[in-house]
Amino acid sequence: xxxxxxxxxxxxxxxxxxxxxxxxxxxxxxxxxxxxxxxxxxxxxxxxxxxxxxxxxxxxxxxxxxxxxxxxxxxxxxxxxxxxxxxxxxxxxxxxxxxxxxxxxxxxxxxxxxxxxxxxxxxxxxxxxxxxxxxxxxxxxxxxxxxxxxxxxxxxxxxxxxxxxxxxxxxxxxxxxxxxxxxxxxxxxxxxxxxxxxxxxxxxxxxxxxxxxxxxxxxxxxxxxxxxxxxxxxxxxxxxxxxxxxxxxxxxxxxxxxxxxxxxxxxxxxxxxxxxxxxxxxxxxxxxxxxxxxxxxxxxxxxxxxxxxxxxxxxxxxxxxxxxxxxxxxxxxxxxxxxxxxxxxxxxxxxxxxxxxxxxxxxxxxxxxxxxxxxxxxxxxxxxxxxxxxxxxxxxxxxxxxxxxxxxxxxxxxxxxxxxxxxxxxxxxxxxxxxxxxxxxxxxxxxxxxxxxxxxxxxxxxxxxxxxxxxxxxxxxxxxxxxxxxxxxxxxxxxxxxxxxxxxxxxxxxxxxxxxxxxxxxxxxxxxxxxxxxxxxxxxxxxxxxxxxxxxxxxxxxxxxxxxxxxxxxxxxxxxxxxxxxxxxxxxxxxxxxxxxxxxxxxxxxxxxxxxxxxxxxxxxxxxxxxxxxxxxxxxxxxxxxxxxxxxxxxxxxxxxxxxxxxxxxxxxxxxxxxxxxxxxxxxxxxxxxxxxxxxxxxxxxxxxxxxxxxxxxxxxxxxxxxxxxxxxxxxxxxxxxxxxxxxxxxxxxxxxxxxxxxxxxxxxxxxxxxxxxxxxxxxxxxxxxxxxxxxxxxxxxxxxxxxxxxxxxxxxxxxxxxxxxxxxxxxxxxxxxxxxxxxxxxxxxxxxx
Amino acid sequence: xxxxxxxxxxxxxxxxxxxxxxxxxxxxxxxxxxxxxxxxxxxxxxxxxxxxxxxxxxxxxxxxxxxxxxxxxxxxxxxxxxxxxxxxxxxxxxxxxxxxxxxxxxxxxxxxxxxxxxxxxxxxxxxxxxxxxxxxxxxxxxxxxxx
Numbered sequence: 001x002x003x004x005x006x007x008x009x010x011x012x013x014x015x016x017x018x019x020x021x022x023x024x025x026x027x028x029x030x031x032x033x034x035x036x037x038x039x040x041x042x043x044x045x046x047x048x049x050x051x052x053x054x055x056x057x058x059x060x061x062x063x064x065x066x067x068x069x070x071x072x073x074x075x076x077x078x079x080x081x082x083x084x085x086x087x088x089x090x091x092x093x094x095x096x097x098x099x100x101x102x103x104x105x106x107x108x109x110x111x112x113x114x115x116x117x118x119x120x121x122x123x124x125x126x127x128x129x130x131x132x133x134x135x136x137x138x139x140x141x142x143x144x145x146x147x148x149x150x151x152x153x154x155x156x157x158x159x160x161x162x163x164x165x166x167x168x169x170x171x172x173x174x175x176x177x178x179x180x181x182x183x184x185x186x187x188x189x190x191x192x193x194x195x196x197x198x199x200x201x202x203x204x205x206x207x208x209x210x211x212x213x214x215x216x217x218x219x220x221x222x223x224x225x226x227x228x229x230x231x232x233x234x235x236x237x238x239x240x241x242x243x244x245x246x247x248x249x250x251x252x253x254x255x256x257x258x259x260x261x262x263x264x265x266x267x268x269x270x271x272x273x274x275x276x277x278x279x280x281x282x283x284x285x286x287x288x289x290x291x292x293x294x295x296x297x298x299x300x301x302x303x304x305x306x307x308x309x310x311x312x313x314x315x316x317x318x319x320x321x322x323x324x325x326x327x328x329x330x331x332x333x334x335x336x337x338x339x340x341x342x343x344x345x346x347x348x349x350x351x352x353x354x355x356x357x358x359x360x361x362x363x364x365x366x367x368x369x370x371x372x373x374x375x376x377x378x379x380x381x382x383x384x385x386x387x388x389x390x391x392x393x394x395x396x397x398x399x400x401x402x403x404x405x406x407x408x409x410x411x412x413x414x415x416x417x418x419x420x421x422x423x424x425x426x427x428x429x430x431x432x433x434x435x436x437x438x439x440x441x442x443x444x445x446x447x448x449x450x451x452x453x454x455x456x457x458x459x460x461x462x463x464x465x466x467x468x469x470x471x472x473x474x475x476x477x478x479x480x481x482x483x484x485x486x487x488x489x490x491x492x493x494x495x496x497x498x499x500x501x502x503x504x505x506x507x508x509x510x511x512x513x514x515x516x517x518x519x520x521x522x523x524x525x526x527x528x529x530x531x532x533x534x535x536x537x538x539x540x541x542x543x544x545x546x547x548x549x550x551x552x553x554x555x556x557x558x559x560x561x562x563x564x565x566x567x568x569x570x571x572x573x574x575x576x577x578x579x580x581x582x583x584x585x586x587x588x589x590x591x592x593x594x595x596x597x598x599x600x601x602x603x604x605x606x607x608x609x610x611x612x613x614x615x616x617x618x619x620x621x622x623x624x625x626x627x628x629x630x631x632x633x634x635x636x637x638x639x640x641x642x643x644x645x646x647x648x649x650x651x652x653x654x655x656x657x658x659x660x661x662x663x664x665x666x667x668x669x670x671x672x673x674x675x676x677x678x679x680x681x682x683x684x685x686x687x688x689x690x691x692x693x694x695x696x697x698x699x700x701x702x703x704x705x706x707x708x709x710x711x712x713x714x715x716x717x718x719x720x721x722x723x724x725x726x727x728x729x730x731x732x733x734x735x736x737x738x739x740x741x742x743x744x745x746x747x748x749x750x751x752x753x754x755x756x757x758x759x760x761x762x763x764x765x766x767x768x769x770x771x772x773x774x775x776x777x778x779x780x781x782x783x784x785x786x787x788x789x790x791x792x793x794x795x796x797x798x799x800x801x802x803x804x805x806x807x808x809x810x811x812x813x814x815x816x817x818x819x820x821x822x823x824x825x826x827x828x829x830x831x832x833x834x835x836x837x838x839x840x841x842x843x844x845x846x847x848x849x850x
Numbered sequence: 851x852x853x854x855x856x857x858x859x860x861x862x863x864x865x866x867x868x869x870x871x872x873x874x875x876x877x878x879x880x881x882x883x884x885x886x887x888x889x890x891x892x893x894x895x896x897x898x899x900x901x902x903x904x905x906x907x908x909x910x911x912x913x914x915x916x917x918x919x920x921x922x923x924x925x926x927x928x929x930x931x932x933x934x935x936x937x938x939x940x941x942x943x944x945x946x947x948x949x950x951x952x953x954x955x956x957x958x959x960x961x962x963x964x965x966x967x968x969x970x971x972x973x974x975x976x977x978x979x980x981x982x983x984x985x986x987x988x989x990x991x992x993x994x995x996x997x
Binding site (some may be wrong): 819820822823824825826827830831834 | 872876879884922945948949950951952953955956958959963
């Protein structure tokens with residue numbers, strides 16, 4: 001089977017297999033579950049088998065795509081490299097383009113999709129040309145970005161499913177769990193492989209629904225049900241932004257497809273290029289229009305970098321960002337992710353590593369040409385990312401729930417990815433995706449490790465209640481350690497490489513902006529084509545803005561470095577609290593606290609190997625031979641560089657000609673990470689006295705003492721003060737002592753108020769209470785909305801329903817007047833009939849007489 | 851006799867039959883009698899239809915009457931069967947027994963109780979006995995009920 005045919009065949013099959021397995025499990029699940037616990041274990045097999053098959057197909061797909069795109073790159077001698085994509089159209093879901101054609105008065109010729117322009121009218125964009133397309137084809141695409149996401153999603157999902165087969169054993173909803181998992185993976189694989197914004201939105205929602213189902217999997221537990229609801233509702237806010245962004249994209253670009261299509265629906269790239277080229281040369285006949293429906297991220301648009309700039313672009317990107325923030329738990333909408341810990345632990349691993357939260361990052365990376373056209377939105381992405389990273393890192397410091405630490409760590413790492421995407425550099429986008437890739441491995445590893453601990457501890461996850469598990473659970477201990485090292489970014493584990501590429505990208509961005517500022521003053525800039533293009537791409541910004549941007553990115557760089565320190569610290573804090581110190585096992589675990597069964601340990605081991613080696617593998621092991629200078633030659637970003645969105649368009653001119661490994665950046669980040677790790681080890685490894693000192697420091701105990709009147713009264717007992725007061729009293733100057741005491745009392749009273757306030761917002765409390773985000777949202781949004789909905793409830797109840805009920809009560813009221821006539825006696829009815837007939841006759845006679 | 855007076859006769863008989871039937875239907879409570887009264891009304895209409903048919907020299911009237919007789923026969927079959935079933939249920943032919951289809955909450959129509967006359971209160975006129983006391987066969991008295 002040649003590569004193209006394999007891609008056409010594998011691409012629909014990868015999502016279809018999990019879906020089929022989910023349907024099968026849902027159909028036979030209730031029947032098999034009744035047969036008893038021994039049969040129940042069978043229910044996991046269809047989903048696991050389907051996921052494994054999808055995984056194999058995906059890995060093969062990665063290989064084929066890689067081969068194809070190398071082939072393509074080698075074959076095209078032209079300087080403009082447009083990347084590789086292959087679109088498989090399954091069927092057309094909706095098609096209203098014909099309706100538009102008929103209505104369009106501009107349309108001259110119905111058979112040919114050619115459009116004549118009206119004279120004297122300005123046509124700035126395609127959408128005025130009458131070819132406003134709303135043809136939603138169920139089209140899947142294969143390109144580097146999709147292939148990489150597919151491989152990552154299916155690989156991690158398979159391991160999580162295998163782990164869950166052991167973890168969920170004996171649960172009443174065993175079959176339900178695996179059906180949901182299959183559905184979840186189906187939605188996610190579809191999300192990353194569709195080639196249309198509407199379908200992206202559909203599966204975006206499907207992922208949300210699946211997460212709702214899985215977070216609230218133990219729906220009888222109120223906290224779980226509430227957490228599922230919260231995740232769904234918070235995501236709804238983001239989805240609202242995403243939907244508006246889609247409307248804006250459609251009105252601006254006239255299409256929602258990613259890819260170009262010919263008027264007849266064909267996606268054959270060569271034919272499209274021919275038509276586009278023909279129209280280009282014949283520009284006067286039908287300028288701008290090409291008979292091709294140009295996709296938003298299509299090659300014909302990318303090559304010409306034909307993207308709208310200005311406020312509309314900024315709005316599109318900000319709304320897309322809002323959607324991504326919801327799905328990927330970024331700052332304003334990050335509150336749902338930690339609560340999602342109420343779901344079973346494998347679900348957390350799945351949500352945090354493979355599915356769901358990566359959707360936002362993927363979407364922003366996919367739309368990076370749109371973001372490249374709006375530097376303001378790009379800056380916003382970077383700021384939100386860095387801020388979220390810092391915020392979540394600070395919160396993670398003081399959490400005692402192991403899973404919650406990991407949850408905030410995910411939020412923080414996702415912030416890193418957004419920071420990288422927000423640089424708007426090729427290196428940034430690939431760095432962000434690289435971090436997504438490595439993060440999937442080590443975060444899945446950490447979560448599954450936490451699940452293993454939770455499994456052994458009888459469901460207890462509070463780190464204060466267990467400790468010193470390293471002897472009890474040696475495999476979990478070892479794999480968790482690898483996960484923590486990878487998360488902290490210690491050389492040579494996966495996290496090191498990806499975190500470094502992100503920091504390097506932010507570093508590059510500062511340099512790029514420097515370059516632009518210099519270039520503006522350079523009179524010879526025109527001689528250097530690339531630099532001129534670079535300067536040109538920032539033409540919309542004034543010099544003051546550029547300087548401000550440079551400053552902001554500089555701050556973001558240092559904030560990211562500090563976050564790296566925090567990451568290492570909280571990772572090793574959790575690690576030490578769980579596995580070191582005195583052995584302590586909660587009562588819930590009983591006497592059978594034990595290492596997890598092989599079905600759970602094996603996925604851990606595989607993930608640990610990946611977390612350790614993925615970075616080196618992706619960087620390209622052959623590069624190590626070339627020495628440190630060649631380390632920047634990143635196989636991963638080479639692979640992604642063939643994605644059309646990255647290969648052409650706004651990002652294309654930021655692809656570095658030579659790879660540079662930022663030794664200074666890498667060294668600095670490693671030092672910072674080692675410092676955090678060392679501090680955590682020092683504080684939490686043995687005695688806990690240093691911790692309490694640190695805690696007292698951050699609880700501002702000294703400041704609070706000042707507000708305490710008792711403390712002032714006790715001052716007199718202190719030796720030298722006592723001597724002074726006694727001497728003064730002896731000398732008959734007792735009033736002086738009273739005066740000083742009074743002054744101190746007044747001062748302390750004045751101080752008391754802010755200090756009392758301060759005692760509620762000490763750094764420690766802020767962190768432990770998650771910066772009170774839940775409470776603030778509760779006051780700002782939830783309570784007003786609840787009042788508002790109560791108000792509307794009453795309006796509905798009394799005004800709307802009242803009107804309806806009133807209308808409905810009129811006929812019975814009239815009817816009740818006649819009710820007495822219905823006596824049930826036949827004779828009475830007969831009399832009534834006769835009387836009626838008589839009245840009719842009389843009326844007739846009278847009328848005839850009149 | 852001209853056609854108009856002939857028609858008048860027909861119509862008179864028809865109207866009389868109809869009126870008798872109507873009155874009978876309204877005043878009688880025996881279901882069989884009510885049914886017969888209804889039949890009588892039908893016959894009254896039939897007679898007047900025949901009269902009109904003849905007056906207009908048109909077969910339509912007679913055709914309708916034959917049709918009506920057929921329908922009335924069917925109706926008689928169904929009606930009598932229903933009456934039979936109702937009578938078997940309660941052992942009564944009184945139409946007021948069946949008044950369950952009245953509006954909820956309305957009191958049922960109840961016949962006013964006619965107070966039963968008791969034997970003790972009966973005051974018979976007494977005459978002065980005259981002549982010989984008649985022989986009364988006690989044996990026969992025990993068999994015969996009071997007349």
